[in-house]
Amino acid sequence: MLKKFVLTFIFLIFAGPIFAVQPDEVLKDPTLEARAREISKVLRCPVCQGENIDDSNAEVSRDLRLLVRERLQAGDTDSQVIDYITARYGEYVLFEPEKKGANLLLWYLGPGVLILALIGGFFYVRARRSAPETPTGPALSAEEEKRLKELMGE
Amino acid sequence: MINELGHFALILAFAVAIVQALVPLIGAHKGWRGWMAVGEPAASAQFLLIAVSFAALTHAFVVSDFSLKLVWENSHTDKPMLYKVTGVWGNHEGSMLLWVLILSLFGAAAAWFGGALPPRLRARVLSVQAWIGVAFLAFILFTSNPFLRLAEAPFNGKGMNPLLQDPGLAFHPPFLYLGYVGLSMAFSFAVAALIEGRIDAAWARWVRPWTLAAWIFLTIGIALGSWWAYYELGWGGFWFWDPVENASFMPWLLAAALLHSAIVVEKREALKSWTILLAIMAFGFSLIGTFIVRSGVITSVHSFASDPQRGIFILAILAFFVGGALTIYAFRASAMQAKGVFSMISRETALVVNNILLAVAALVVFVGTVWPLVAEMFFGRKLSVGAPFFDQAFTPFMVILALILPVGAMMPWKRARLGRVLRSLVPAFVLALAVAGLAWAVESGNSLLALVATFLGSWLVFGSMTELWQRAGRTPARLKRLPRADWGKAVAHSGLGVTFIGVGLLLAGQVENIRVAQLNEPFTVDGYEITLTKVEQVKGPNYMSQMGTMVVKRDGKLVATMHPEKREYPVQRMPTTEAAIHTTPLEDIYLVIGDPQKDGGYAVRTYIKPFADWIWAGAIIMALGGLLSLSDRRYRVAAGARKTRAMPGHATPAE
Numbered sequence: 001m002l003k004k005f006v007l008t009f010i011f012l013i014f015a016g017p018i019f020a021v022q023p024d025e026v027l028k029d030p031t032l033e034a035r036a037r038e039i040s041k042v043l044r045c046p047v048c049q050g051e052n053i054d055d056s057n058a059e060v061s062r063d064l065r066l067l068v069r070e071r072l073q074a075g076d077t078d079s080q081v082i083d084y085i086t087a088r089y090g091e092y093v094l095f096e097p098e099k100k101g102a103n104l105l106l107w108y109l110g111p112g113v114l115i116l117a118l119i120g121g122f123f124y125v126r127a128r129r130s131a132p133e134t135p136t137g138p139a140l141s142a143e144e145e146k147r148l149k150e151l152m153g154e
Numbered sequence: 155m156i157n158e159l160g161h162f163a164l165i166l167a168f169a170v171a172i173v174q175a176l177v178p179l180i181g182a183h184k185g186w187r188g189w190m191a192v193g194e195p196a197a198s199a200q201f202l203l204i205a206v207s208f209a210a211l212t213h214a215f216v217v218s219d220f221s222l223k224l225v226w227e228n229s230h231t232d233k234p235m236l237y238k239v240t241g242v243w244g245n246h247e248g249s250m251l252l253w254v255l256i257l258s259l260f261g262a263a264a265a266w267f268g269g270a271l272p273p274r275l276r277a278r279v280l281s282v283q284a285w286i287g288v289a290f291l292a293f294i295l296f297t298s299n300p301f302l303r304l305a306e307a308p309f310n311g312k313g314m315n316p317l318l319q320d321p322g323l324a325f326h327p328p329f330l331y332l333g334y335v336g337l338s339m340a341f342s343f344a345v346a347a348l349i350e351g352r353i354d355a356a357w358a359r360w361v362r363p364w365t366l367a368a369w370i371f372l373t374i375g376i377a378l379g380s381w382w383a384y385y386e387l388g389w390g391g392f393w394f395w396d397p398v399e400n401a402s403f404m405p406w407l408l409a410a411a412l413l414h415s416a417i418v419v420e421k422r423e424a425l426k427s428w429t430i431l432l433a434i435m436a437f438g439f440s441l442i443g444t445f446i447v448r449s450g451v452i453t454s455v456h457s458f459a460s461d462p463q464r465g466i467f468i469l470a471i472l473a474f475f476v477g478g479a480l481t482i483y484a485f486r487a488s489a490m491q492a493k494g495v496f497s498m499i500s501r502e503t504a505l506v507v508n509n510i511l512l513a514v515a516a517l518v519v520f521v522g523t524v525w526p527l528v529a530e531m532f533f534g535r536k537l538s539v540g541a542p543f544f545d546q547a548f549t550p551f552m553v554i555l556a557l558i559l560p561v562g563a564m565m566p567w568k569r570a571r572l573g574r575v576l577r578s579l580v581p582a583f584v585l586a587l588a589v590a591g592l593a594w595a596v597e598s599g600n601s602l603l604a605l606v607a608t609f610l611g612s613w614l615v616f617g618s619m620t621e622l623w624q625r626a627g628r629t630p631a632r633l634k635r636l637p638r639a640d641w642g643k644a645v646a647h648s649g650l651g652v653t654f655i656g657v658g659l660l661l662a663g664q665v666e667n668i669r670v671a672q673l674n675e676p677f678t679v680d681g682y683e684i685t686l687t688k689v690e691q692v693k694g695p696n697y698m699s700q701m702g703t704m705v706v707k708r709d710g711k712l713v714a715t716m717h718p719e720k721r722e723y724p725v726q727r728m729p730t731t732e733a734a735i736h737t738t739p740l741e742d743i744y745l746v747i748g749d750p751q752k753d754g755g756y757a758v759r760t761y762i763k764p765f766a767d768w769i770w771a772g773a774i775i776m777a778l779g780g781l782l783s784l785s786d787r788r789y790r791v792a793a794g795a796r797k798t799r800a801m802p803g804h805a806t807p808a809e
Contacts, residue, residue, distance in 0.1 A: 020389065021668055022668075022757060023668050023669050026668055026669075042540075044540060050396055050397070050540070052540070052541075055387075090536065091536065092537055092538055094537065095538050095540030095541060095542050095543070096542035097525070097537050097539055097543060101533070102532075102533045102535070103529075103537075106521060106539070106543075107543075109521050110514060110517065110518035110521070110547050110551075113514050113517060114514045114551075117510040117513070121506045121507065124506065125496075125502070125506060128424060128492065128494070128496055128502070129495065129497055129498060144272075147270075147356070151270075151359055152355070152359075152788075
């Protein structure tokens with residue numbers, strides 16, 4: 001039973017993105033269609049494993065693609081369309097997490113850590129400017145020195 | 155019988171690994187030479203036993219022995235021989251066996267070629283390597299045994315996922331594993347050095363070739379996977395920021411950082427404890443990658459055979475090794491004192507910045523990958539993190555990296571004069587601007603992406619050329635005599651530039667057309683006149699194909715006759731698309747055929763993908779650069795140092 005379910009699932013996922021956007025879905029107005037495609041890239045197919053609705057062939061993705069086009073034709077802006085869909089299908093369908101609440105951590109962790117690391121790096125490098133050139137670890141034995149020289153090709 | 159031998163060999167390998175994990179470690183601690191020497195034969199024996207086991211499993215797949223559960227689940231007599239063999243690792247159990255085979259191969263290689271290592275260090279390295287072996291052999295034997303029999307052998311097998319029956323994907327896992335597992339050497343060296351309590355230039359020189367080899371394999375493995383996605387999934391995407399892809403990308407980023415920081419340890423005896431930490435983390439991320447793929451915790455398009463039980467086992471392995479290594483690190487890191495002194499403007503500083511950028515970029519990928527899990531566990535939110543996030547959060551790091559790379563690469567050690575470096579790069583900068591301007595003018599979209607990517611890409615290429623030119627003292631005759639490591643560096647950096655150009659121009663300039671194509675009614679896409687002339691049913695070895703014939707013309711002249719296919723694999727009842735791709739250096743024509751439509755005709759997708767192949771060409775060039783560097787005399791000297799010592803008259807000439 002489980003196996004069957006898994007197989008159907010795999011079938012659903014892999015059944016071929018070929019079916020993705022169908023010729024009959026394409027809007028006549030090329031600018032509107034282009035906007036629809038851009039929006040579709042941000043929306044996740046709710047039943048697949050990490051495909052956007054543009055690449056997915058699931059029934060619900062087709063419904064979502066048609067819905068996106070319907071809203072666009074009704075005159076919605078891009079963000080209105082996305083809000084409309086997330087209000088109905090939940091945050092899960094949004095591939096680009098909103099920059100609010102806990103998600104701020106996700107968005108700003110990278111830049112934050114980068115700044116901290118650069119500050120840390122600055123102090124490290126500054127300290128290296130004047131460090132004493134005397135070896136602090138256990139010194140190399142005579143034999144080791146000789147080997148090191150060989151290895152360094154000197 | 156052969157299967158039982160394979161199983162038995164695996165159990166023996168487990169026993170040998172336990173001995174190899176304990177005896178040399180104790181020997182190194184007590185200073186007992188005999189105990190230390192156990193590591194070498196044990197590593198060879200472990201490798202041979204696992205190789206026997208792997209050969210037994212391969213034999214079962216080749217002769218289609220369906221009394222083995224694994225073969226029955228993943229193979230079929232109709233499958234072409236190539237895929238019977240690659241089917242060995244096209245499933246969870248077999249791929250883990252390949253994992254430990256490669257792990258023991260690296261261990262054995264350290265035993266065979268590590269003659270120049272101090273015996274104590276070698277004993278410890280082999281021991282740590284064996285600890286990893288013990289953990290993964292236990293994992294296989296107790297949770298994922300590939301040699302389980304069925305009570306009654308079925309008449310035929312269930313076949314393999316048709317998507318995996320493809321040359322690109324068949325060889326993707328071995329390369330990826332060679333990369334993942336190759337990083338275990340860096341880890342073992344790092345932990346051994348921590349136990350030893352010291353690390354010096356010689357240590358870095360031993361670690362670098364292993365890390366470099368691992369990085370080369372990872373580069374090729376990732377490129378193969380990306381190329382496969384491009385031609386097989388049917389819409390020509392090359393990177394999806396899928397958890398499984400990220401799992402291989404994070405170790406790649408960290409391995410790249412490690413390569414660079416190990417140079418600083420080797421040449422300047424600085425950044426020591428950071429390098430150790432990187433070595434631990436790079437392998438740690440390989441384990442995290444294995445965990446992500448095997449546990450299915452983070453769902454993805456690619457993962458197969460996911461199972462929570464196995465996930466927990468791998469998580470325990472991960473916690474033990476990374477946690478353990480970090481604990482030793484906490485106690486010992488202070489012993490790793492830096493010696494080298496350098497000024498604020500120097501190659502050392504540039505490499506510090508390189509390491510910061512690569513490591514933080516890896517962190518961004520990591521956080522993005524696990525965020526859905528974190529958000530669900532701690533904030534009760536079910537959300538997704540996909541390509542739009544990574545495009546925005548990750549790309550800036552690569553832009554900054556590419557901007558400073560040529561400048562940093564030109565700087566001398568210890569103290570550099572920024573003005574002088576910048577002046578010598580002026581021609582490269584101007585050329586890069588010119589190329590970017592050209593791309594801007596030619597590219598129909600006039601997109602900023604195309605401009606920035608071509609500028610950065612050509613800046614990397616011209617910058618690398620400038621560096622070589624400077625190193626050769628601006629004399630063409632001396633170019634040939636430069637060490638291969640210098641060439642390797644320039645070639646690898648240029649490869650990165652080529653990939654930049656490919657990614658930028660493909661994303662900025664791709665043209666897409668979706669339509670119903672009627673037979674013999676031409677349509678035009680981006681200046682090409684395309685006609686669907688024929689659709690026929692063709693029988694393949696283990697599939698049925700609906701094969702279209704499409705004629706592509708430009709200005710009345712024939713460009714190509716292409717055959718996009720839609721295949722149906724009856725055993726798995728699963729269709730796949732086989733896009734037809736006509737490749738030229740400047741663009742790909744990419745055709746996909748779909749179902750027949752109610753009112754006649756077929757659904758057809760046409761893409762024009764500019765500079766697509768530059769993406770993978772760049773990766774191959776990067777790998778070639780790595781190979782050049784690996785073949786540098788100085789590494790061979792390091793490997794064969796014992797021989798040179800034996801013949802004092804045959805001293806290595808100075809450079």
